[in-house]
Amino acid sequence: MIAEVIVDIAAYPIDKPFDYVVPKEMEDIVEPGVRVKVPFGNRKLLGFITEIKDESDLNIVKLKQIEEILDITPVLTKEMLEMADWMKNHVLCFEIDALFAMLPSALKAKYERVIRLKDRSRLVDSEAQALFEKREAIPLHDVTSMKLLSILKKYSEEGIIEVETIVKQKTSVKKERILTIQSETEISKLLSLLSPQAKKQKELMDWMIGHAGEILSAKYVLESTGVQPAVLNAVIEKGAAITSMEEVYRDPNIVDLGDHSVPFQVTEEQAKVMDALMKEKDQPATFLLHGVTGSGKTEIYLQMIQDVISRGKEAIVLVPEISLTPQMNSRFKSRFGDLVAVMHSGLSAGEKYDEWRKIQRGEVKVVVGARSAIFAPFTNLGVIILDEEHESTYKQDDTPRYHARDIAIWRSQYYSCPVILGSATPSLESYARASKGVYRLLTMKERANHHPLPAVHVVDMRDELKNGNRSMFSVDLADAVRKRLERKEQIVLFLNKRGYSSFVLCRDCGTTVQCPNCDISLTYHRASEVLRCHYCGHEEHVPTNCPECSSEHIRFFGTGTQKVEEEVSKLFPGARVLRMDVDTTRQKGAHEAILKDFGDGKADILLGTQMIAKGLDFPNITLVGVLTADTTLNLSDFRAAEKTFQLLTQVSGRAGRHDKPGEVFIQTYSPEHYAIQHAKNHSYEPFYRQEMMARKQYEYPPFYYLTLIQFSHEDLMKVSEYAGKTVEWLRQRLSDQSAVIGPTAAAISRVNNRYRYQCLIKYKKEIGLTETLQQLIKMYRTEWLKTGLYMTIDMDPSTIM
DNA sequence: AGCACGCCGACT
């Protein structure tokens, strides 16, 4: 019996199945999808069996044997193996990268090199003797002395010791000691034998009598009685309880926001949507659910899932980043209880692994999670939902560069189940597909509770400046804030911070302090009083004089949330402010805590960045202020207008969701821009039409597909040379239907002392593109890589900056 | 990717 194995090395010549002989005793256990430990060259590697066959094309005597099987049941399903095969061509990644993307990181291998003693009698060196005094094997990592290392090297050649690779799983199953308490009569008997000095043991046994026959965790017993572990061990030793180790799940403890969700009475619009969904509930159809903020998309999801579960099937719900939307999370938990697993970046590797196993074992029916949850190992999917489908976080920005939407559609075809893409502001791509009938368009124009959408005011900050207001609050917004503070209503202030963090600027010569390794300004971090580069991590102290002109007029500039917070407390003394940004949410559970405090009315103002734009739903929010709408607008990216529109619409939707009417102020330096004007009017369709015209004119998606190829090299001449060479090479091979743009220097032209260039392929239909690009990769891997050039290909870039 | 094999310069 022969097994085809994909091994744990992401490199061009290794990216194919290798044949191994299956030892007789393993024949019953091996099957595609199990992880194995295999010899590879002179080392040991983890690998995945992808196929079992009777014969190999290679000479059987050359084949090595599988050394160990790491799973009793396969970790990869047949579906995943098929999906990996499709994925590697679709996103141009190595098969092993695709496979690992589908599994929790806990199942990756941890490699450890160990020196094992073979022949103690020939161990003559005293240092080496000391090393192996008590042990037969020691981790190679522990040997740091160069002298000892060279002695060991000699021993290894003489066969006295042997270097061995240990393949370990990163995180394992958590086990807990479980006690089965004996019967009352049994314990009483033991009590009578107890020495009178053993007061603590008596105390514990007395407690146990009250819990006779129960099965409890050792941890629980210790906590309830307060005795020392040694006392418990003594009592167990005497036979008062039987112990065993049992597998337990780590508890990612979800904050219950007290939002006990019951199915709502659906509105007429919702009922129509449900009807349409039900008609094709076992078709591999993709629906685009376009519903204004507050129209009750979540309720649609919940009822759809309810139906799916009742038919014995499973559901995947993707949210942009679950730890950012605890309200959604809590709503699913309260509706479906233990049938829900959560998967998000806030969980530890162990917690993720446990949630994954719950899914694999069929103990849960619903998974709510971020991007990677799209690979949840369900085997009978009934629906896949992508909430806020326009979010760019659904696209992975490093290998494998997949888009969760594409994976969702692939899986929906495999299981013949629907995909629901939900958004108040669909991506142009999805809306265009829906318009063409590729997706089914479902629309909800009204808020479920019939409350009107908030009134949006656009404030021209140029006028403010003219009138001598240099603060970041316009007169109108400041007035509106004061009014809410008086009325004890809540306010959300949104700072559109991307690409606009604080930097240090010299007021005399205009110099900003740059990173020495990258072509970008350093960011000022108030907490640690340092300047940091977000690309390479370089750190330096804040200078007291300008590095260029030595002027003392150098200070940090820009509008970070901290700065806004200061201004708020100056402008509105007494207002209680909660700040939510990367700094205040670094700790686990901090998001939930901040939102809970705000929901409980412990603050008047919630101040934050992107992360507060979504999912907030508190009845007392009646005012939303967008301090700077322009920052995303000015990005040199073809999606800048779309992103701005989406963001403004999302934040606006936070106001007046319940009984009290809401109001929104958008401050901007370009009030006439169509993205801002359409956001003001809550009008998606007109925005869509206008943006589509721009995309058509400039030949961008959804009219053209994009492929972005990026290059980097320490030598500026080399990058530009290879980028140019690539562009030429591609132009020769691609049809005249496609355009190759570039080469151009990247927006950030240097990162970590490597110069960056890029080129862009625009195409409508290019039949041999994948093959051509694979040839390019081959050329890069075999020839260019040696010169120090790096190249990456993104088949569907979320940004071309 | 990592490691062995292999052919040329500065040291005990």
Add this chain to the structure above:
DNA sequence: GTCGGCGTGCTC
């Protein structure tokens, strides 16, 4: 004479 530099080639 040997130790070690990293070019090249292979891994079932």
